[in-house]
Amino acid sequence: MNDWRYRFAEQRGTLLALLIFLVMFVIYVSNHPAGFTANVVQTAANKGVLLAFVAMAQTFVVLTAGIDLSVGMVFILCNCLASYLVVGSPSTTALGLFAVLATGLVCGAINGLVVVFGRLQPIVVTIATGAIYFGLALLLRPNPGSTANFNSDLADALTGKLPGGIPASLVALFVVVLIIWVPFRRSVIGRAAYAVGSSETAAYMSGMPTRSAKLVAYALSGLLGAIGGLFLTFFTYSGEASLANGNTYTLFSIAAVVLGGVSLFGGKGSAIGAIFGALAFRTIGDLLFVFDLDPLWQPLFQGVVLLLAICLGSARLFQVKNRLDLFA
Amino acid sequence: MTTDNAPLPAKRPSLLRRIDPAIATAFGCIVLLLLIGSVYSSNFLSPEYLLQQLKVASFLGIIATGMMIVVLMGQIDLSVPWVVTVGAMMSAAAASYGVVGETLAIPFGILCGVALGLVSGFGVAYLRIPSMIVTLAVNAVAQGLMVVYTGGFSPQDTATFAMRFLATGTTILGIPNALIVWAITGALVIFLLSRTIFGRAVYAIGNRERAAYLSGVATQRIVLLAFAISGGLSAFGGVLLAGYASKAAQSMGDAYLLPAIAAVVLGGTSILGGRGNYIGTVAGVILITLLQSILAVMQIAEFGRQIIYGAVIIAMLLLYGRERLQR
Numbered sequence: 001m002n003d004w005r006y007r008f009a010e011q012r013g014t015l016l017a018l019l020i021f022l023v024m025f026v027i028y029v030s031n032h033p034a035g036f037t038a039n040v041v042q043t044a045a046n047k048g049v050l051l052a053f054v055a056m057a058q059t060f061v062v063l064t065a066g067i068d069l070s071v072g073m074v075f076i077l078c079n080c081l082a083s084y085l086v087v088g089s090p091s092t093t094a095l096g097l098f099a100v101l102a103t104g105l106v107c108g109a110i111n112g113l114v115v116v117f118g119r120l121q122p123i124v125v126t127i128a129t130g131a132i133y134f135g136l137a138l139l140l141r142p143n144p145g146s147t148a149n150f151n152s153d154l155a156d157a158l159t160g161k162l163p164g165g166i167p168a169s170l171v172a173l174f175v176v177v178l179i180i181w182v183p184f185r186r187s188v189i190g191r192a193a194y195a196v197g198s199s200e201t202a203a204y205m206s207g208m209p210t211r212s213a214k215l216v217a218y219a220l221s222g223l224l225g226a227i228g229g230l231f232l233t234f235f236t237y238s239g240e241a242s243l244a245n246g247n248t249y250t251l252f253s254i255a256a257v258v259l260g261g262v263s264l265f266g267g268k269g270s271a272i273g274a275i276f277g278a279l280a281f282r283t284i285g286d287l288l289f290v291f292d293l294d295p296l297w298q299p300l301f302q303g304v305v306l307l308l309a310i311c312l313g314s315a316r317l318f319q320v321k322n323r324l325d326l327f328a
Numbered sequence: 329m330t331t332d333n334a335p336l337p338a339k340r341p342s343l344l345r346r347i348d349p350a351i352a353t354a355f356g357c358i359v360l361l362l363l364i365g366s367v368y369s370s371n372f373l374s375p376e377y378l379l380q381q382l383k384v385a386s387f388l389g390i391i392a393t394g395m396m397i398v399v400l401m402g403q404i405d406l407s408v409p410w411v412v413t414v415g416a417m418m419s420a421a422a423a424s425y426g427v428v429g430e431t432l433a434i435p436f437g438i439l440c441g442v443a444l445g446l447v448s449g450f451g452v453a454y455l456r457i458p459s460m461i462v463t464l465a466v467n468a469v470a471q472g473l474m475v476v477y478t479g480g481f482s483p484q485d486t487a488t489f490a491m492r493f494l495a496t497g498t499t500i501l502g503i504p505n506a507l508i509v510w511a512i513t514g515a516l517v518i519f520l521l522s523r524t525i526f527g528r529a530v531y532a533i534g535n536r537e538r539a540a541y542l543s544g545v546a547t548q549r550i551v552l553l554a555f556a557i558s559g560g561l562s563a564f565g566g567v568l569l570a571g572y573a574s575k576a577a578q579s580m581g582d583a584y585l586l587p588a589i590a591a592v593v594l595g596g597t598s599i600l601g602g603r604g605n606y607i608g609t610v611a612g613v614i615l616i617t618l619l620q621s622i623l624a625v626m627q628i629a630e631f632g633r634q635i636i637y638g639a640v641i642i643a644m645l646l647l648y649g650r651e652r653l654q655r
Contacts, residue, residue: 067460114642114646118642118645118646118650119650119651120642120645120646120650120651121599121600121651123404123460123599124589124590124593124599124641124645125642125645127586127589127590128586128590128637128638128639128641128642128645129638129642130638131586131634131635131637131638131641132634132635132638132639134634135630135631135632135633135634135635135636135637135638136631136635137631138629138630138631138634139631139632139635142629142631243582244579244582247582251464251467251468254460254461254464255461255464255465258461264458264460264461265458296475296476296479297472297476298472299468299471299472299475299476300469300471300472300473300475300476301472302468302472303465303467303468303469303470303471303472304469304472306464306465306468306469307451307462307465307466307468307469310451310457310461310462310465311451311455311457313457314455314456314457317455317456323541324538324541324542326456327537327538327541327547
């Protein structure tokens, strides 16, 4: 096994994200008035998991060198839909869950179809489809609201604690990684998605299924957005078509992906890194609260941290020997 | 935009050859929208209504102008929402500082936008960070600054007389001042893009930054400058909007990011950079404004407007914005 050095280099971004998260979380917990208790961990996990799902959604598309600016709107749309459909008996709840996930998948697939077969730029397409998805969310929930027989037992189970104090939402996140990300990463399609991100022409010339790889990446992005939307509904018991919320999650998903070591130029990084990036970003945002500062400063603090974090990425400029490489 | 000098069949009139199909489609769609609108309401084609539309279009037009310069370089400026708000809030804030503040309100608002644009430009040009991330981060920082400044509420400052005069007044023949301001800005930018070294360099960078650098263009300085101009124009749009509403408000810029990008792209400017014409952007701006106006006249609810809006943009792009098939 002499390839450990290569394997380490491959996972460097993910490991760095894990390190940032651990440092931030230790600072957060050690300054928290309640200390390291199951409740503190549960609250932190529930907040972080939402962004982690949306960041995972963004990762799929970013790996193919695209960008999904509609991910926050899919998230909001599925939140509104879930507030109507996740109701009643176990069987109707299951049907509702399925419908919400299918909606997310379809939204993502529409993005993919327009990008692949319409041959348009992802950034413009997803801005426009984002407007459509937000319109649909507004149609469902012109005013924030909830349904009377919302299945709050399921919601409580998935946002509560398992025996031993482990937050259920973290377990759910782990299960999603296990049944969506790992198979994707190991499949031909997943490899092709990475290849498309590195060089679409080279991937095409090598006979890789570039089109289906992109389609699957966009569709899975929609699915992950829907899972995020479901969890938002589990936390709030209600749906709200909030434009500000959708935009914030889109912005934060990109921030989390960058913190998590996923290259926006495509082909590099992993969803695991993005998850740690998301958790780290959430923890940084909450640091202000444990230090008892005015919450008014939170947006500025988050913005500055975001700006500094992305500037760190340009440390590679010190390694550039030929000025021409700057413009690659 | 055919530039080859090879003799073409004489049958084709030269005018048709020179017109960009994208711009022609955009103008065609404007005519179509006007026809649809006139079916719904008889005064849709009246001069007053059209001038009113052009006045509303001016704010978007000025913001889209900055966006276009950035898009021509193959970059994008996602900091529009809060740079617009910064321009509006800062100019209104300056107005409360006596006579000096009143006179300097407009330049001060624009300067704040230029400063934010410089930060984005520095990140893109010298730190080599993708413009999408830098401008998103600058947007977040600008939002944070304004939240701290206003305490989370809309500020009480009101716009100065000059701002209101520029945004809502009329001078000769009932032509709105805002439209004149847009026309002057547009003329300056057309001159800048087609007659100056800066303009040539912007197109060159959009085609291939490496090649531009090797041909002796100070590409980093040009990128920095372009982002500063874009920030300044966004803030200027915000200043005018504050004059229009006679005060600044939280999230007043949110409604301008998507339309600005859409107007630039529908006007035939390639989102990959290097190709585009300001006339196209003008067409795109008018098209978007008319579309919004017609959806309002037809009294379609907000959700329907969002859906139709997104669908129309995708449909129009599918008409002429497609890339070549990879083979």
